[in-house]
Amino acid sequence: MDLYEYQGKELLRQFDIETLEGRVAANPEEAHAAAAELGGPVAVKAQVLTGGRGKAGGIKVVQEPEDVEEAARQILGMKIGDHTVRQVLVEAGADIASEMYLSILVDRAEKKPLILFSTEGGVDIEEVAETNPDSIVRIYVNPLLGLLPYQVRELVFDAGLEGDVAKGVGKVLNNLYRAFTESDASLVEINPLVATEDGRVLALDAKVTIDNSSLFRHRDIGEMHDIDAADPGEQRAQEAGLQYVKLDGDVGILGNGAGLVMSTLDVVAQAGGSPANFLDVGGGADAEKISEALDIVASNQQVNSVLFNIFGGITRGDEVARGLLSALEQSEIDLPIVVRLDGTNAEEGREILAENTPENVHTEETMLDAARKAVELAQNGSS
Amino acid sequence: MAILVDNETRLVVQGITGREGRFHTGRMVESGTNVVAGVTPGKGGQEYEGVPVFNTMEEAIEETGANASVIFVPAAFCADAIFESLDFDISTVCCITEGVPVHDMMKVANYLRVKDATLIGPNCPGVLSPGKTNASIMPNSIFTPGNVGVVSRSGTLTYQIVNELTQRDIGQSTAVGIGGDPIIGTDFIEILQQFEADPETDCVVMIGEIGGNAEQNAAEYVQSEMTKPVVAYIAGFTAPEGKTMGHAGAIVSGGDSTAEAKSEALQRAGIRAATNPSEVAELVTEALHER
Numbered sequence: 001m002d003l004y005e006y007q008g009k010e011l012l013r014q015f016d017i018e019t020l021e022g023r024v025a026a027n028p029e030e031a032h033a034a035a036a037e038l039g040g041p042v043a044v045k046a047q048v049l050t051g052g053r054g055k056a057g058g059i060k061v062v063q064e065p066e067d068v069e070e071a072a073r074q075i076l077g078m079k080i081g082d083h084t085v086r087q088v089l090v091e092a093g094a095d096i097a098s099e100m101y102l103s104i105l106v107d108r109a110e111k112k113p114l115i116l117f118s119t120e121g122g123v124d125i126e127e128v129a130e131t132n133p134d135s136i137v138r139i140y141v142n143p144l145l146g147l148l149p150y151q152v153r154e155l156v157f158d159a160g161l162e163g164d165v166a167k168g169v170g171k172v173l174n175n176l177y178r179a180f181t182e183s184d185a186s187l188v189e190i191n192p193l194v195a196t197e198d199g200r201v202l203a204l205d206a207k208v209t210i211d212n213s214s215l216f217r218h219r220d221i222g223e224m225h226d227i228d229a230a231d232p233g234e235q236r237a238q239e240a241g242l243q244y245v246k247l248d249g250d251v252g253i254l255g256n257g258a259g260l261v262m263s264t265l266d267v268v269a270q271a272g273g274s275p276a277n278f279l280d281v282g283g284g285a286d287a288e289k290i291s292e293a294l295d296i297v298a299s300n301q302q303v304n305s306v307l308f309n310i311f312g313g314i315t316r317g318d319e320v321a322r323g324l325l326s327a328l329e330q331s332e333i334d335l336p337i338v339v340r341l342d343g344t345n346a347e348e349g350r351e352i353l354a355e356n357t358p359e360n361v362h363t364e365e366t367m368l369d370a371a372r373k374a375v376e377l378a379q380n381g382s383s
Numbered sequence: 384m385a386i387l388v389d390n391e392t393r394l395v396v397q398g399i400t401g402r403e404g405r406f407h408t409g410r411m412v413e414s415g416t417n418v419v420a421g422v423t424p425g426k427g428g429q430e431y432e433g434v435p436v437f438n439t440m441e442e443a444i445e446e447t448g449a450n451a452s453v454i455f456v457p458a459a460f461c462a463d464a465i466f467e468s469l470d471f472d473i474s475t476v477c478c479i480t481e482g483v484p485v486h487d488m489m490k491v492a493n494y495l496r497v498k499d500a501t502l503i504g505p506n507c508p509g510v511l512s513p514g515k516t517n518a519s520i521m522p523n524s525i526f527t528p529g530n531v532g533v534v535s536r537s538g539t540l541t542y543q544i545v546n547e548l549t550q551r552d553i554g555q556s557t558a559v560g561i562g563g564d565p566i567i568g569t570d571f572i573e574i575l576q577q578f579e580a581d582p583e584t585d586c587v588v589m590i591g592e593i594g595g596n597a598e599q600n601a602a603e604y605v606q607s608e609m610t611k612p613v614v615a616y617i618a619g620f621t622a623p624e625g626k627t628m629g630h631a632g633a634i635v636s637g638g639d640s641t642a643e644a645k646s647e648a649l650q651r652a653g654i655r656a657a658t659n660p661s662e663v664a665e666l667v668t669e670a671l672h673e674r
Contacts, residue, residue: 050625106485108565108595108632111492126637143489184486186565213631214484216459243629247621258563258629259537259592262618266642267659269621278622280629313522313542314410343546344524367543368659 001210004047006089007224008206012190015179017172018202022091031072034090035065044071047087048080049229056080061093083229094202098165099192101125102172103207104180106187107140113180115139115147115173117155121192135159147177168201169193183221184214233277233296240292242279249274250378252297252335255309256281264309267367273375276303283315290327298333304381306337307374309367317341317349325356336377337361340370385512385557386532386577386584387475387501388451392516395420395440395449395473397464398456399431403479407455407520408432414523416516419447440467451475453509453518461505462487465568469498477518478504478568482631488566495568502568506631508538508560521558529554531667532578534571535590536563536597536630540618540660544588547664553671556584563630565594571601579609586612586670588663589654593619594632596639599648606652612670616657617645 003011009019023034024047035042042065046058053059058080060071068090078085099121107114117137120128128136137158141147152173156166172193180188189207196202215222227235237244243258247265251273255261258280265275277300281293297306312320320341328337337360341349346365353363362377364370388394394411398404399421409432412418418434420443427438437443440452452473456464461483468476483505495502503510509519513526521538525546531553535541538560545558559574561567571589578584587609591598598617605613620642622628624635635641649656655670657663 106489106565109597109600111489111566113489142493143486144493181486184484186485211485212627213458213482214486217484243627245623245626245628247623255539257537257539257542258633259535259540259590259618260543262537262592262622262628262633263540263543263616263660265621266618270658275621278626278628311539311543311546313525313539314520343542344522366661368661 001212001215001221001225002049003208003210003224004049004087004226005045005206006047008208009203011183011208012179012203012206015175017175017179018200019206020091020094020202020204022089024087025072025090026087027076028069028072031088031090032065032069035062035068038090038092041093042068043091043093044068044075045089045091046075046078046080046085047089048083048085050081050083053080058085094194095197096194097197098195100169100194101128101191102169102176102193103187103189103191104176110140112143113141115141115155117159119159121194125191141177146181147174164199165195165201168195168199172201184211184218185209186211233299237279237296240289242281242289242293242296244296245278246300247275247277249276250302250304251374252276252300252303252306253309254279254281254293254297254306256283256311260309260311264307264367264371267371268307268375271368271371271375273371273378276300283313287323287326287330290323291330294327294331294333298335303335305374305377306333306335307370308337308339309370310339310341312341312343312346312349317343317345317347318352321349321352324353328358328361334360336381338364338370338374338377340364340367385515386574386581387503387510387557387559388512388516388518390515392451392518393417393419393447393449394516394518395422395443395447395452396434397422397440397452397454397468399423399434399436400426400429401455404455405431408434410523411517414517416518419449440471444471444473449473451518452477454478454480456480458482458484462491465491465502466494469494469500472500474500475510476500476502476568477507477509478502479507479509479520481506483564485566488564492566492568501573503559504562504567506564507562507567508541510557510559512557513555519560521560525549526558527554530556530583530585532556532581532584532587533558533590534574534578534587535560536592536632537590537618540590543660544590544616544663547661548667551664551668553664553667556581563632565632570597572604575601575604575609575613579611584611585674586614586667588667589613589615591615591617591645592630592633593622593628593642594634594640598645599639602648602652602654605654612655612674614655614657614663614666614670615649616660616663617642617649
C-alpha cells in the first residue's frame, strides 16, 4: 500500500523526523486559506500515488498567497500517468543549503533492509546510479540486530558529511530505520532530504510503501488507504477478496491461481489478442465467488470476450463445472465466454459443460486453443 | 532419494486443528505420507485424522521423532511457528500460509543462515516426492514417480505443467513450490543444487515469474554449475509495471524484475525456455532424449 506524500510525512513526524509545515487542500479556496495561514512563499504539490509529478507540472512554487488559487486550479484535476490529482499539499518554504537522498528498502536477494544515501538529492536515484555511482553509500542491516551505531557512523563518514549536517543525517537515519521497521514498510524514501541554511536536516518529500501483509497490525495505516483512487472494478474485487488488475485490452481473463492467470494473459497476447485484466479467483468452486468474478470482468466496457482458465486440482473438474454452471445462471453475462478446463476429472467436467451450457459459452481443451478462440471472438465482437 | 522429503520423512503438521490444516492432513495421510504428529497450542492430547496432537514442537518431536514440518498456522503467527521448528532442529520446514509480513520473513531468513535447515515458502504449495511423501497441498493424483525435478514460484502453474508431464508418462522425482512472496526461505539455486546432486533426478523444470531477480541468479548457476538439463518457463510478460499480480512477490519494479529480462538471462545461459506452459513437456521430452 502506497501512501500519499502528506500521509508519509505524517508517519515520519511520528518518528521525530522533521518536515516543513503544510496543509492538504482539495480545492483552490482551501489552498488559498492554507497559504494565508502558512504565510510567505509556498509550494503547491500534487498528491498522487505515482512518480514524475515534477516533470508533469504537478509542483508549483508561489511567492504570493493570492497566486495560490490559480496554481491549485491548474494542478487539481491534472492527469499524471493514470492518476487524477484530487488533492494538493500546500507547504511552507525553506532556505535550502543542500539536497541529499536517503531511503531504506527491502532487498529481496539479500533478504535484508538496504539503506541508500547520496549527497546528490532531488533527482532519481537510478539516474545518480548511472551518472555518479560513487556518491551512493549502501548499507545492509541485519534485521535480527537492527541498525547498529557503527553503521550510522560509516554512512556519515563515507558520504563525507560534517558538522551539523552529519549529526542531523545520523539522527534522521536512526529515526527512519525505526519508522521502516515499526511501520512494516517495504520502502521509505526521502528525496530530497535537505540541510537548511540554519543547520537543520528535514524531509522535503516522502515516499512510503507499507507491506500489505502487515496491515492487520497497523489498522491506523490501513485507514489511510484511498479506496477512491482505485479503479471501480479493483475496488469491487478487493471487497470480494479477489485479486484483480485492470489492463487496456478487450479479452477478459480469469482463472484459478496467480501464476496460471499470468500465464493465460501471456498466451492471449501471443495469440494476437490483448488482455483486459488479471483476475485470480483462487481455489475451490464456490459459485457465488465465480459469479462475482465474472461480473467484475464483464463490467469493464472494453471487454468483448471472456476466457476462463481453470485447472482442477483438489477441486475436481466436475465440481468446478457444476460451480461454473450455477455461477453462469446467477450472472447475466451475454458476452462470449471461452472455458478451458483441465486437470483432475477434466473430461467429466467438460462433458457436464457441453451438455448444459448456454449458447455464449464455448469449451476448449488446451490453453492455446482457448486463447485463440477468445481472441477471435473478441475481434468479431469489436467489428 | 528424491530431495527434501522421502520415505524417511516423519512429518509434523503445525496448525493441524485449523480448517486448512485438518483438511490437508487428511489428504497427506491418504497419499501415504507418514504424518506422525500435529501441533496446536492448547489442543494437546487430542487426535485429528488419526494423528496425535501436541501443545509444543518440543513435545511432538520428543514423542514421535518428527524430522519435517508443514505449517498452516495463520500469517500473524507464522514466523513464531517457523522459529519453533528451527529451534528444535526440524530439517525441512514447509510454510504454506499466505500473507506472512515481509519484516517477519526477513528475520526468519537471516536466522536460517545460522541453522542447518531448509525452509520452503511461505505462500507456497509445499513439497511432494511422488510415491514417497506429500508435504504439500498439491493434488497427489496428477503426480507420478519419475526422474524430473520441478521447482516453481507458482502453485497452479506447477499443477498445469506436472499434469502434462504425467500425461506423457514423464514422472517426477520431487516437486518443490518455493513460494510467491518477496522474501522466501529457499531460492531456486538451493533447490537446483539439490536436484543436481540427486541421483534420481535427470532433468529439472524451473517455473519463474515477474519480480525480483532469482531467475537471473538461477540462470547463472545453471550455466556454470549444472550438468543436468534445465527447462524453464517464465510467466508475466503482459504484466504492467507497479501492479502486484496475485502473488505478493510478483511485481514489475524496473530492470531485472521483468519477464523479458529473466527470459533473456535464461537464453544467455543456454537454458531451454518454453513460450507457453504446454511447451515445457515437449522440451523435457527433448532434453531427456538427448541424455
